[in-house]
Amino acid sequence: MLRFALLAAAVLALAGSATDSYTFSQQGTVATPRAALHDGQPLDQSVRVEGHMTTTTSSAVENAAPRRDGDSAAAVARNQAGGALRFKAGELVDVGLEIDSAWSPTSVSRDGVPVAAPDEPVIGVALAVRGSTHPTSEGLRLGWALNLGGESSPIYRNGSNLSRDEAFLFRAALVPSIKRGAVTFFGSFGLASESDVPSSVYVGGNEDDPGVQANATGAVFAAAAGATVDLGSGAHLSARIGDAFAADHHYGPQVDVGLAFDLGK
Numbered sequence: 001m002l003r004f005a006l007l008a009a010a011v012l013a014l015a016g017s018a019t020d021s022y023t024f025s026q027q028g029t030v031a032t033p034r035a036a037l038h039d040g041q042p043l044d045q046s047v048r049v050e051g052h053m054t055t056t057t058s059s060a061v062e063n064a065a066p067r068r069d070g071d072s073a074a075a076v077a078r079n080q081a082g083g084a085l086r087f088k089a090g091e092l093v094d095v096g097l098e099i100d101s102a103w104s105p106t107s108v109s110r111d112g113v114p115v116a117a118p119d120e121p122v123i124g125v126a127l128a129v130r131g132s133t134h135p136t137s138e139g140l141r142l143g144w145a146l147n148l149g150g151e152s153s154p155i156y157r158n159g160s161n162l163s164r165d166e167a168f169l170f171r172a173a174l175v176p177s178i179k180r181g182a183v184t185f186f187g188s189f190g191l192a193s194e195s196d197v198p199s200s201v202y203v204g205g206n207e208d209d210p211g212v213q214a215n216a217t218g219a220v221f222a223a224a225a226g227a228t229v230d231l232g233s234g235a236h237l238s239a240r241i242g243d244a245f246a247a248d249h250h251y252g253p254q255v256d257v258g259l260a261f262d263l264g265k
Contacts, residue, residue, distance in 0.1 A: 021204045026212055027115050028155035028197030030074045030167075031102035031122045032060050032251050033244040035188040035222040037258070038130050040143030040177025043088045045234060046264035048096075052238075054080040054256040064112035064249040073199035074153075074214075075105035075117030076251065084128065093131040098147065100124040110196060110249070118162060120154035126169050135179075143175035143186070155197055155212035167195040168216040182230040192222040192244060221245045224256070234262035 034054060060076035082100030089095045102122040109115040126149030132141045149169040156162055173190030196217045203209055226240025238258040244251045 021202065023200050023202050024158050025073070025200050026155050026157060026197050027073045027117050027159065027199075028075070028153050028212070028214060029077055029102075029105040029117045029120070029122055030110075030153050030195040030197065030214065031077050031080060031100065031124060031151055032056055032254065033192035033194050033220050033222055034080070034171075034254060034256070035190060035192065035224040035242050035244075036128070036130075036145035036147050036171040036173040037084065037098070037256075038143050038145040038173065038175045038188065039184050039186045039226070039228040039238060040132050040141050040175035041179060041184055041228070042092045042132050043086060043094045043262065045262040046088045048086040048094070048260050048262050049083070050086070050258055050260035051083040052081070052256055052258035054254050056252045056254050058252040059108075060106045060251055061108060061110055061112065062250050062252045064108070064110060071199055072109045072111040072113070072196050073115050073117075074110050074195065074197040075108070075115050076110060077102035077122055078104040078106065082124070086128070086130075092133070093129070096128045096130075098124075098126045098128050098149075109199075116156075116159075118154035118156055120162070122151055122153050124151040124169055125149045126171070132175075132177075138178070139180070140176065140178050143177055145171070145173045145175060145188075145190075147171035151195055151214075153195060153197060153214040155214060157212050163212045165212045165214040167193075167214045169193055170216070170219065171222070173222070184228040186226060186228070186240075188222070188224040188240070188242065190222055191219040194218055194220045194244075194246065224254070226256070236260040236262070
């Protein structure tokens with residue numbers, strides 16, 4: 001009888017511990033949303049290798065109103081660099097892979113609350129499909145671009161333990177452009193996914209610990225305008241300025257410079 005009572009007490013103790021709930025805090029870094037990379041023109045040759053670097057000229061969060069609850073703990077990385085490998089898939093269409101790294105987090109979260117976020121970079125990987133229309137008699141084209149992938153954000157759990165979580169990455173843009181000799185002028189108007197790191201995560205009873213969490217919270221309007229210069233021998237230099245706008249904040253002017261090389265036939 002005593003053994004049964006002890007066993008029952010042990011089972012009840014284990015059951016009680018299994019239903020305990022708790023909350024842990026987070027501080028993470030996310031990338032600044034940007035417009036999809038495209039100047040509206042098709043590839044000249046079968047393969048293109050390109051690199052780019054983007055910097056946000058002021059703060060990476062503008063007009064963010066501080067919230068008392070501080071429900072965002074995502075600092076936004078101000079700098080970004082990456083590369084792409086693209087393959088011609090038709091007369092006016094190309095497909096490729098884009099990889100980006102973002103670093104230099106702000107000292108405040110997306111909600112304008114001070115945050116001590118990791119300095120480790122955000123890593124983004126996306127499949128890219130781009131296309132354009134045939135030129136009009138004036139040389140105008142309408143291009144389009146679509147990116148689908150994910151971003152891995154570094155996150156401190158309870159202020160010290162560093163881990164990562166992935167969030168969905170999406171970009172889509174319409175890109176009107178006009179080519180005049182060796183120079184192409186273009187604009188980009190579309191959407192880009194916005195990532196966040198919740199300041200706290202609740203773990204209920206009988207739930208597995210989810211680890212750190214980063215989430216895609218929706219889409220922002222991303223716009224840019226710039227020019228590409230054909231340097232000859234398959235080389236192209238591009239520059240553009242843009243911004244990403246949410247309902248209650250924007251990310252500040254972004255300056256992007258890229259260099260591309262066409263290979264093959």
